[in-house]
Amino acid sequence: MxxxxxxxxxxxxxxxxxxxxxxxxxxxxxxxxxxxxxxxxxxxxxxxxxxxxxxxxxxxxxxxxxxxxxxxxxSTAEEVGGLRAVEDERKQTEQTLRNREAQARTYSPSTRSRATTSNLSYRFHDIQSLAHLPNSGSARSFLTRLANDEAILHVMNLHKFSVGLLTELAPHEHPGLLGLNTNQGQSIKLRIRTDQYDGFRNFKDIRRVLCHELAHNVWGDHDNDFKELNSLLNREVAEYEFSLDRGTHKLVEGDFYDPELSGAGYALGGSPGASLPEFAREERRQRMLAAALNRLRTEEEEMEQSCGTTGPAKAAPVGTPTDTQ
Known part of the structure; x- marks a missing residue:
């Protein structure tokens, strides 16, 4: 036939x-x-x-x-060769960043104390990628990076969030979903792959979806209670990262530059901010943080418009999913 x-x-x-x-x-x-x-x-x-x-x-x-x-x-044989070269370069870049962060924390006692005092109950207790999808190992590494992100662990500790399983959504199986929270944190699933399965979506974009799903640990509907908590989580993530800035992106003592959060230009060969008094540098940092939070609010509104969650999470019956489209 x-x-x-x-x-x-x-x-x-x-x-x-x-x-x-x-x-x-x-x-x-x-x-x-x-x-x-x-x-x-x-x-x-x-x-x-x-x-x-x-x-x-x-x-x-x-x-x-x-x-x-x-x-x-x-992928074709030619594409596989190119992907391997890109993956090798990505791994080398990530290792360089990890080395820099480790070196910075050596000189930051307050950062080390925060890490050692985190409550290990408030975390992701299991991490799984989908074995039937390609590059399952890389997907698990991506999820592990999310689960171990210091800013995420910080807000989970603050709000006493515990999640049983962090895993992924397959784009072809759930084309309309970006995230899914089942039973108030029994599991959180995130769409981490591109539509063509040739890579992974932007880390910070996925982390914002993760904050959205963590807020569903408490609230189901996108009402004012949910919006306030979601905004609070994103604000706490941004503020926490600003608190870690000074060892990671130092230019001169007391000043830092984050290319994602600042629109200011810097001239090569100079010492930007070196002549500014401390109160002026602090004011600039606060303006940068405010700009980042304004962008987050706009992105939160766009995310809520494509989310299909119904029913308050606190009262959700067993088996009721909470999803973000």
Whole structure:
């Protein structure tokens, strides 16, 4: 029996005619001709897939039917080489940043005391990536970075938030969702991957979604109570990072520069802020913090407009999810 199967790959849909009595490997060979993705790099996702099927099984055993939509993941050999180079560069950059932060904290006793006094009850007790998606190890590392983010742990400790599981949402399985909180913190799921599964979304964007989902530990509906808590969490994250600035982005003693939070320009070779008195430097820091918080408020409003949460979390029955679209 010949059927028509639409196969989506990196935003393009290929219409493939196949005989259900042919093998999985022959179907993958067709896809290789269409997309240049080697068979060993192909991963096929669709409802009804038989996970135990083998390459020499028929497509009928595999679970294909007429007109079923298939999402194919995978990169060409050339793309894999490029991705590896990008990943190696990313790892090197992250290691450099970690080394700098570790060196800065060596000279910051107050930062070390904050880390050692955090209540370990208020954290993410388990972290899981989705094993059926590509680069599961990298996804777990990304989630671990979120879970161990100092600003997030700071607000979780302040508000006594405990989350059982931090995991991810698959874009093709939940195309409208950015986050999901189930049972007031039993689990929080975040959409960390790009739509094409070729990388990860911006870390700080996802962290703002995480703050949104943490607020759902207390409130379900996006009422004034929720908005106040959500704004408070984002403000506390921003203020906490400003409190850690002076060891991470020092230019001169008592002054710092954060390229994400400041629109000011700096001339190379000079000593920006060196001649300013302390009260002027503090005033500038406060203006930068206020600007960051104003941007956060705007982003919170946009996030709430695409969130489908219903019902107050405090009264939610067991099994009721809280989600952010």
């Amino acid at each position: 010949t059927v028509t199967v639409p196969v989506s790959h990196k935003g393009k849909t290929h219409t493939v005619q196949v005989d259900l009595t042919s093998t999985v490997s022959s179907f993958q060979a067709q896809l290789k001709e269409l997309t240049s993705v080697p068979i060993e790099n192909q991963k096929l996702l669709f409802k009804g897939k038989n996970a135990s099927a083998k390459s020499d099984d028929t497509l009928e055993i595999f679970g294909l039917t007429d007109r079923i939509k298939v999402q194919m993941l995978g």
